Amino acid sequence: MKVYPQTSDNEYSNKTASEKNGVRVYLDYAATGPVKQEVFDEILPFFKGDFGNPSSMHEWGRAARIAVDRARTQLEKFLNLREGRVIFTSGGTEADNLAIKGLVLPFLNKNEQKPHIITSTFEHHAVLNTCKALEKNGVEVTYIKPDKDGLILVSAIEKAIKKNTVLVTIMYVNNEIGTIAPIREIGQMIEKENENRKLNKESKVYFHTDAVQAAEYLNMDVDYLHVDLLTISGHKIGAPKGVGALYIRKGVPVLPIITGGEQEFNLRAGTENVAGTVALGKAVELIQKSEFKIDDLKNLRDYFIDRVLTEIPETQLNGSKDFRSPNNISIYFKYVEGESILMNLDLVGIAASSGSACTSLSLQPSHVIMAVYADAERAHGSIRFTLGQATTKEEIDYTIENLKNIIKKLRAMSPLAPKKYKVQSASKVTIVIIPCALNL
């Protein structure tokens, strides 16, 4: 599968080592990825040729309408949807907002009791901050803590369910540490709860999952998962940024949060992002047809993890190794800080991400690491590498070799590091660029 060639239009003013030796290794796929070549080819006609508004009656409009409908069908196939709707949105964040606000807000004025949401402390901010905003509006929220392996326990959610619970929202794969939640089991538990509620004529508990990080590699059959609502994001699966989707099971009472025209079955107003929806449809079709071996990715991931844990002292994996997304490596490096690690990686052309406070505008450490480990130092010293289908073993070897030198260099200058890591004589330490056999 060819990847759309990236431009080298780089505003980074300082000449980086990467620009000198030309090596570029992208290991931040959880943040975003390139548009897949087939997706790109599929959407090109919709910018200048079939540019119509799907709501228009004429042939330009009809062509656009057919394209959007086809994309919707592709999403329905991908999710094995039998009863329900797929609503196109501007991305994962909007889909999360629609699921949570769209479902819960109508409950606010219904009963004397506040509606209650159950979620986790390490959800993506699109879910967390939406729940927090609803709390200000009189909604009750329970935030379940993940266990020490970064996993959510079904029993913890079950215990938290109350008479006024209307929604459970738990992310399928955590974006920072890659741990996988037991979505199917949670869904089954909720269905049992709803059977009891039916007998007592009480309203249901609905179940939403943010599946943004899961869509590429995990089972997305909504009946298998027993979910009522599910969020997908385009730019994590080879579609462009600016498009996503929300699956809504039949009978789930969601009201629109973006009001206006009648698009998307009156659930999301606004002229459809035709190219975006076509892209999303093609992207999920590619996933279904893909012959890419996920086990190969897992092996690459484990190779990375094992090399780091054995070759760099005082390192730890964040989150369960077994219940983990095939592409996620999240490592805690003791005594050193994340942003300085990232900057050093950037200087040799490697892209990654960190939970350090220094990388966030809010200067807050990663709430995910804090939720699992309650350790700010761990948050500051953690780096996330996420692999893609284009990632090679050579790229990983290049990364590990540079990582070893970077950690050594940073520990030599860290007042936290024990004496054994200090290089006494050096007052000038330079970055070592490892020549490698990468094909450029």
Add this chain to the structure above:
Amino acid sequence: MSNISSLYSGKVMDHFKNPHNMGEIENPSGVGRVGNPVCGDLMELQIKVENNVITDAKFQTFGCTAAIATSSILTDLVIGKTVEEALKVTNIAVVDALDGLPPVKKHCSVLAEEALQKAVEDYNSKK
């Protein structure tokens, strides 16, 4: 993560890539340690004072690019100065010497100034 890297000046990147005076002094005259690993910033400045002149300074830092750069350039700014002159080195002088810092990173320069003050305080208390 925000696009902080494109906001760093060439000087900041130079000090980050090749820090000046990183390490420790044998029998330092004064040591100043500030910050907090919980916050993500820890700086230690060690100074050697002879005849009231700072003849040597070394730093160690746990922190981001800006933190490393500010502590590195701080050593440049104090070596060769008298203790009194060195105390006049403010966080603004540090930021200027680095050709500026992104607003969200200004606090790193404050930390550098504090490290210097503490090192001098320590030296004075030992005299």
